Each structure stands twice: as C-alpha cells, then as structure tokens.
Amino acid sequence: MGTKTRAVIAGAGAALAALYGLSVVLIGNKCVDFALVPGKDGKTGRMRKPDRIGGDLANGSVDASVASLVEANREAMLAKRDAWLSSVEVERVRIKAAGESYDLAGFVYPAKKPTLRWAMLVHGYTNTHADMEYLAAYYADRGYNVLAPDLRAHGESGGDLIGMGWPDRIDLVHWADHLIGRFGEEVSIALHGISMGAAAVCMASGETLPFQVKAVVSDCAFTDLSSMLAGQVKKLYGLPRHPVVDDARIMLKARGGYDIKRASALDQVKKSSTPTLFIHGLSDGFIPASMARELFEACAAPEKRLLIVAGAGHALSAQTDPDLYFDTVFGFLDSKMGEA
Structure with missing residues (x-):
C-alpha cells in the first residue's frame, strides 16, 4: 500500500471519527437536555398537569373501561387531600445533596398525635412533593x-440534572438519617x-440502610x-437504542452526571434485605408490568x-382500586412498623 493510499485511508478514518464525535455530542446532548434538564424543550409544560396526582388521564x-372510575376516585382523593392539608402545619426542611454543594428540600407533615412511625413519600419524574400529598393524607x-x-432538580431542591433515582438513592439514605437524628433512634x-x-426507593434498598427503615413500597x-x-x-x-441512548450515556457522564448503565433498580434489589411490596398497573402503557x-423475582x-x-x-393503581391498594399497603406495613 502506497503512502498516498495510506494517507487517504487515514484521512477517511479521521473524518469518520470526527463525524461520530459530532454525532455523540449532538445526539447525546439533545437527549440529556430533553430528558434530564428541567425546563428544557418545554418539558415542564408538557409533562405536568394541574392537580396531577401521580398519573395523567390524557397520556393514553x-x-x-376504568377511565370514568379513575377520574371519580381521583376527585375524591383530591378532596380528601385538601381537607387534610387544611388541618396540618407543614414544615420545610433542608439537607445537602449527597456529594454536592446544593441543598435539597423536604416537607414534613406531622401526625395529629405523636408517633414514631414515618412514611417517606418519593415523587415521580417532573413531579414534586405536592404530588404525593394525596398519598400522605x-x-x-x-x-x-x-x-x-423534592428530588434533585425538582421543586424547591437544587441540581441541574434529574437523577432518575440513581443519585437520589443516596439522598434518601441521608433523609432517613435526618429523621433519625432529629426524632430519635426509635423511629420506624x-x-x-x-x-x-419507586425506582429510587428500590435503588436505595440495595444500599446499607439504617435499621429504622422497616419496609419499601415500590x-x-x-x-x-x-x-x-x-x-x-x-x-x-421509532429510534434504536444505539446511537441514541448510548450517546446520551457518554454525554451525561461528561456533563458531570452519572452512568445510565449503573442506574439499575434490578441490580439493587438483588442486594436488599428490606421487606418490599411491589405494585404495578396491568394496563401501564409507560412502564410495563413485566x-x-x-423486580419481584x-x-x-x-x-x-x-x-x-x-x-x-x-x-394509577391507587386511583383505579383504592380499597385494594391501601388495604394491601397498610396490611403489608403495619406488622413491620412497630408500635405507634
């Protein structure tokens, strides 16, 4: 092979490498911005709905067969939430995000009577603590x-990138430590x-949790x-995993985030020693019940x-069958949480 031929091949290789690098930057950054940066590409307006309580009746x-029932149950839950909120004094508290300089906000809703039982309620994507208030009631x-x-990059918490549960798992451990430090080692x-x-609490279950964490509901x-x-x-x-997700992984790591491939609730529950209840809607069109x-297996x-x-x-499991949902949740928890 002559010198000229080798130069042409080398030049072509360099051009392909440059194109690939450009693809990674353009596609990867677009994906990160679209999925994980608050407010980018109209995300907040697109995903949030007024009085949304963990599900969207318009998302298909x-x-x-249950749409009217879900809407009726939703309205009843909102009324129950509003009545409860009118009688409770909410306190905003703050801790440092794990490994970061910014703060995270949390909201404490005390029980009417003193109790050692605590529920830490963790919201979904683009939601805030307020979206969990119906459950808190x-x-x-x-x-x-x-x-x-409020998880990272949500609500009143700091952060530039949505964690999708992975960095949040350590924050949840720190929130548990906060409750124990403030309210005593006897809390459950x-x-x-x-x-x-739910992915965040599953991911947290694979960490070394304080013994005061008695159960997980996912x-x-x-x-x-x-x-x-x-x-x-x-x-x-209609796009393939590669290059879209793979490019996003590269750019997310480069922008100081986390590794998408490490963000596995499945791997974390394999290490869990905390009793766990898994709930899922059979007609979930976003995350399949499979x-x-x-996770259960x-x-x-x-x-x-x-x-x-x-x-x-x-x-929307709670809104579809509230009696089944809450009977199952509290039936699972009550024997594990100790005396009130």
Missing part, C-alpha cells in the same frame, strides 16, 4: 408522620415511591434506566409481595 395509559389517617422530599420508616420515585418502578430509555425512544420516535415481576428481601392491579395505567 388508562384503560377505557392516607398515611395521616393511619397515624403516620410524613416526609415528602417506610419508603414509598411512585414511578421514578409503585410502578422501572427495572433499569437504560432499558426504560431505550423502550421510550423506540416507542415515541418490570415489576422482574430478583428481590433478595426476606419478605416480598407483588400486587398487579387490573385495568390500572401508569401510576
């Missing part, structure tokens, strides 16, 4: 104190998350971020349970 994820009825944090804590918040978690993103990219845009079954906790709610869309 509601079985037509049910815990309040059962005599629980409630802590509802349940972690209850919805959607991205409502419609995804197994791992890479699979979830790949599924959504294909469903929404992911809940995978993989979970190493000494006690675990799986509830699949017929007809329920994404994050």
Whole structure:
C-alpha cells in the first residue's frame, strides 16, 4: 500500500471519527437536555398537569373501561387531600445533596398525635412533593408522620440534572438519617415511591440502610434506566437504542452526571434485605408490568409481595382500586412498623 493510499485511508478514518464525535455530542446532548434538564424543550409544560396526582388521564395509559372510575376516585382523593392539608402545619426542611454543594428540600407533615412511625413519600419524574400529598393524607389517617422530599432538580431542591433515582438513592439514605437524628433512634420508616420515585426507593434498598427503615413500597418502578430509555425512544420516535441512548450515556457522564448503565433498580434489589411490596398497573402503557415481576423475582428481601392491579395505567393503581391498594399497603406495613 502506497503512502498516498495510506494517507487517504487515514484521512477517511479521521473524518469518520470526527463525524461520530459530532454525532455523540449532538445526539447525546439533545437527549440529556430533553430528558434530564428541567425546563428544557418545554418539558415542564408538557409533562405536568394541574392537580396531577401521580398519573395523567390524557397520556393514553388508562384503560377505557376504568377511565370514568379513575377520574371519580381521583376527585375524591383530591378532596380528601385538601381537607387534610387544611388541618396540618407543614414544615420545610433542608439537607445537602449527597456529594454536592446544593441543598435539597423536604416537607414534613406531622401526625395529629405523636408517633414514631414515618412514611417517606418519593415523587415521580417532573413531579414534586405536592404530588404525593394525596398519598400522605392516607398515611395521616393511619397515624403516620410524613416526609415528602423534592428530588434533585425538582421543586424547591437544587441540581441541574434529574437523577432518575440513581443519585437520589443516596439522598434518601441521608433523609432517613435526618429523621433519625432529629426524632430519635426509635423511629420506624417506610419508603414509598411512585414511578421514578419507586425506582429510587428500590435503588436505595440495595444500599446499607439504617435499621429504622422497616419496609419499601415500590409503585410502578422501572427495572433499569437504560432499558426504560431505550423502550421510550423506540416507542415515541421509532429510534434504536444505539446511537441514541448510548450517546446520551457518554454525554451525561461528561456533563458531570452519572452512568445510565449503573442506574439499575434490578441490580439493587438483588442486594436488599428490606421487606418490599411491589405494585404495578396491568394496563401501564409507560412502564410495563413485566418490570415489576422482574423486580419481584430478583428481590433478595426476606419478605416480598407483588400486587398487579387490573385495568390500572401508569401510576394509577391507587386511583383505579383504592380499597385494594391501601388495604394491601397498610396490611403489608403495619406488622413491620412497630408500635405507634
């Protein structure tokens, strides 16, 4: 091969490498901005709905046979929430985000009577603590104190990138430490998350949790971020995992975020020793119910349970069958939380 030929091949290789690098930057940055940067590309206006309580009746994820029932239950839950909020004094508290310089906000809703029981309620993607207040009203009825944090880059918390549960898992451990440090070592804590918040509590369950964390409730978690993103990219845009998700992974790491491939609730529950209840809607059109079954099968906790709610869309199990949902949740928790 002559010198000229080698130069042409080298030049072509350099050009291809440059094009690939440009692809990574353009596609990767676009994906990160679209999915993980608050307010970019109209995300907030597109994803949030007035009085949204963990699900969206307009997202095509509601079985037509239960849509009217879901809406009626939703309205009843909002009324219950509003009545409860009118009687409770909410306190905003702050801690440092794990490994970061910015603060995270959390909101404490004390029970009417002193109790050692605490529910930490963890919201979903683009939601805030306020979206968990309907759930908090049910815990309040059962005599629980409630802590509802705003996750990174949500609500009143700092941060530039949405964590999708992975960095949030360590923040949840720190929130548990905060409750223990402030209210005493005798407290009992349940972690209850919805959607991205469910993935976060599953991820936290694989860490070394304080013994005061007695149980986890995971409502419609995804197994791992890479699979979830790949599924959504294909469903929404008909695009393959590569280069879209792979390029996003590279750029997210470069921008000081985290590794998408490490963000696995499935791997974390394999290390869990905390009793866990997995809940999922059978008609979930966003995160398939099969992911809940995978998480349940993989979970190493000494006690675990799986509830699949017929007809329920994404994050709408409670609104679809409130009696089944809350009877199951509190039936699972009450024997684990100790004396009030």
